[in-house]
Amino acid sequence: MRKGEETRARILDVAEAAVLAKGFGATSIDELIAETGITKSGFFYHFRDKNELARALLERYIENDERIYDEIFGRAHQLADDPLQAFLLGLKMLSEILADLPNGHPGCLVAVMCTQERAFDREIQEINRQAALMWRRRFGSMFEEIMRIYRPREALDVDQLADMVSTVLEGGIILSKALKQPESLPQQLLVLRSFVRLLFQPASA
Amino acid sequence: MRKGEETRARILDVAEAAVLAKGFGATSIDELIAETGITKSGFFYHFRDKNELARALLERYIENDERIYDEIFGRAHQLADDPLQAFLLGLKMLSEILADLPNGHPGCLVAVMCTQERAFDREIQEINRQAALMWRRRFGSMFEEIMRIYRPREALDVDQLADMVSTVLEGGIILSKALKQPESLPQQLLVLRSFVRLLFQPASA
DNA sequence: AGCCGCTCCCTACCATTGGTACGGTTTCCA
DNA sequence: TGGAAACCGTACCAATGGTAGGGAGCGGCT
Secondary structure, eight states: OHHHHHHHHHHHHHHHHHHHHHOSTTOOHHHHHHHHTOOHHHHHHHOSSHHHHHHHHHHHHHHHHHHHHHHHHHHHHHHOSSHHHHHHHHHHHHHHHHHHOTTOOOOOHHHHHHTTGGGSOHHHHHHHHHHHHHHHHHHHHHHHHHHTTOOOSSOOOHHHHHHHHHHHHHHHHHHHHHHTOTTHHHHHHHHHHHHHHHHHSOTTO | OHHHHHHHHHHHHHHHHHHHHHOSTTOOHHHHHHHHTOOHHHHHHHOSSHHHHHHHHHHHHHHHHHHHHHHHHHHHHHHOSSHHHHHHHHHHHHHHHHHHOTTOOOOOHHHHHHTTGGGSOHHHHHHHHHHHHHHHHHHHHHHHHHHHHOOOSSOOOHHHHHHHHHHHHHHHHHHHHHHTOTTHHHHHHHHHHHHHHHHHSOTTO
16 A cells, blocks of 8 residues: 555656647657566556546646645735735735746646647546636635725636636736746736736725 | 548538647547548648648648737727727727637647647747747837827836737636636736736826 | 465467568659 | 659658556465
């Protein structure tokens, strides 16, 4: 049990790096087993087929993602009482963490699976959808809290505002990769931060 | 000459749809030639290998993209003298066009190639980079024009502001796909529009 | 002590796919 | 009418995803 999970985790580690670098289709099982140091039978013992590997990868990635967000915005809410200040602080902390990654953000598996939709089964697409909805709820509840105190200078839908955070994250990752400029993602997050601050700035200021 | 280009275009049409739906790796040449109605030899007469197909696909996609933006923002600048109003109008027109697509945005090839980086050669990555830089110049020059008249309520870097448009487009496409909600992309564009309007709104308003 | 089940390894095999090679054929235009 | 452009046909190759099935080491339970 203990050893099995460890091997499984090692496969997932290798696979995640490969998929984020080359895409899912370009990642061969032979390559994974070579780097992990197991055999083909060993691989198929842990995963029925490539689709199940994809599912496991995605689920693990999303869980980890959620944990990171919990941590960052949890800390931000500890440091700032005001929900707006906490949110702005959280965005800044996130931006700084992303800026400190030596090679930039490794890429988002959700985006990878999205750009290769039909290559995966419905279950994976559903996991993807749930992930996006979780992000919406996470940031949406923050904006609701903010709006209980601050009046936005423009009436915007909370869900759409929450989605904007995911949008900038996903879009920023892609732009960073396209431009080969890792600093773009954290910069874009800070631009979003400015926008949000502007939105809730009292009209007199 | 005439016929050759037509066949080539037909291959590219079929390939583009397949790649956007399934990803590049999951799109087989056999499948393409079956749907196009040519033979394998015919395919390899037009494209040396799959990489050259990718390059041709990407180049055609970007050219088309540029043409659409030229059209929309050209028209917007005809309808509105003021650069800010023209930009806001352009964003709205773009949003409406995207909202009218029956199945939503089919996906961005630049993003596809980004999420599968190492699967392609440097030439493709360079084309991708140039595309992102073109977007930056396009929207950047608009923001410069705007800033010659309007003072932003917050000092933001023009390049980063320009990149924000690309970010929201790319991120919106991904979020739309993940959520299976085609209307998200146009909505996100309108949120960005609100942000930009807020940014250049006189402090007194 | 003995056995079960988990976690693999080994070998062999198959269909699909990207790609090569090369000769032949049709089509179109100058 | 001739020659290039635009294919077709066939044969072949290596890599890849996946299947089948037998076995081996090893810890834990009875």
